Amino acid sequence: MKLVIVFQKRDIIIQLCCCQHCAKTLTSAPSKDVVLRTCQWGFLYRDRQKVPESVLNNLVQEYGVTMDQARKLLTAAGALMKNAVFQGSTDPADLIRLFPSDFHTSLRDLLAKIIIQNMATWKAQAINNQVSLPRMVDFDWRVDIKTSSDSIARMSVPTCILQMKVQENPLRVDQVADVSTVNVELSKETLDTMLDGLSKIRDQLSSVANR
Amino acid sequence: MSAQSFHFSQETPPDSMFSDIQTLNKFQDEQFGHLVQYVFEFLTDPTKSSRLFGQLEDFAAENGVSGNALKNVFKSILSIPNSALKKSLSPEQIKEDLDNLGLSEGKASYFVDQWRANLVGLSRSALGQTLMVNQLVDMEWKFGVTAASSELDKVGNTFLQLKLVINTGNGVTNSYMELTLPQFYSFLHEMEKAKASLEYLS
Secondary structure: OOOEEEEEOOOOEEEEEOOHHHHHHHHOOOOHHHHHHHHHHHHHOOOOOOOOHHHHHHHHHHHOOOHHHHHHHHHHHHHHHHHHHHHOOOOHHHHHOOOOOOOOHHHHHHHHHHHHHHHHHHHHHHHHOOOOOOEEEEEEEEEEEEOOOOOOOOOOEEEEEEEEEEEOOOOOOOOOOOEEEEEEEEOHHHHHHHHHHHHHHHHHHHHHHHO | OOOOOOOOOOOOOOHHHHHHHHHHHHOOHHHHHHHHHHHHHHHHOOOOHHHHHHHHHHHHHHHOOOHHHHHHHHHHHHHHHHHHHHHOOOHHHHHHHHHHHOOOHHHHHHHHHHHHHHHHHHHHHHHHOOOOOOEEEEEEEEEEEOOOOOOOOOOOOEEEEEEEEEEOOOOEEEEEEEEEHHHHHHHHHHHHHHHHHHHHHO
16 A cells, blocks of 8 residues: 545645554554654655665664665655644644544554654754745954055044855755855945844834734 | 155156146146146046046146146146155145245145145045945845745744845845844844944044
8 A cells, every 4th residue: 555645725634544554563663762753753854865774774673674664654754744744733633633534543642742742843943944045144243444555545444344154055955055155344334324224124023023 | 956855756756747847837826726626626536537638628728738738747746646645645745845846835835725625535535445345235125924835834933134235346246145033133233233333443
């Protein structure tokens, strides 16, 4: 039997028909912690084509199954966790609706409990990895005083240099993205204008927050 | 004549400069005043060279002077305030140089007075020409709320997107980045500190 996901857009109910064999494998797990770890790995590697060998070997040892079955188990667990996180609800009633009605009840309750425990962490991870423009990771500034130049021998002009570290979205799922730096020089007038703009943003943010 | 030392130039200026100054002495005070005005207008805005040439041509036509001779004279008289600005000479030093070059007393004093009057404008334009690395030209921003994503059906976090337009020397580049709200507040806080520092130093 293969993995079948039926997605009904109107009801946002996701019926996941896990392979009966996968459900049987999970019920034969040595302890609840093993099931927890399986779910966590499932979520972690949910988007990967290639799962690390060490993880699969671990599953093979814990459950006493073949590599192929371990891979299928991980994929099924990942898909289940992914759908649960998409729904985002931590209400047990909603989670129970994720499973088909003839699903093993105590396994279903255990999986629901695992999902509820880890929902906050997984949501935060999903938000961190979401599609976005390059993100600013860090920034530094310094203030210099220019004392002379080729056009005037003596002067005392302060200027600000700002360096921002920007991280692109990773090109590959298993690699950390490059961090590039953006260096900008600001004169006093530029900095004043920039701060005016930033203050406007802050005012608008607080007005939105107060509504 | 014994070799005199000049402030505006390390070596003795060429003889042509001395003869140009003598030519200047022959001009009436009013005509000299016009020439001095052109000198300072050009120094305050060196990009307007076409305007300067127009002014010099008109002057040559009105006063019956040859255009080329006028240009040489003008070049000589321009070099003095130019180096004075680069070396930050005092008005007394400029007056001394003009006297040693042979400019008449009245004209030299007039020149130095005009120098004093225009000094602020000249300094400002010199500062404006000073090198700036990766100068920030413009900043655009927008902020919003993420409604949903492929991983989460309901998201609710705010983001701020900045576009910085930077003049790199080789052209203008746009730099895009996204900030979370706490990052934005810390950025604002740090920029206010930088502004306070700049204000204290200027």
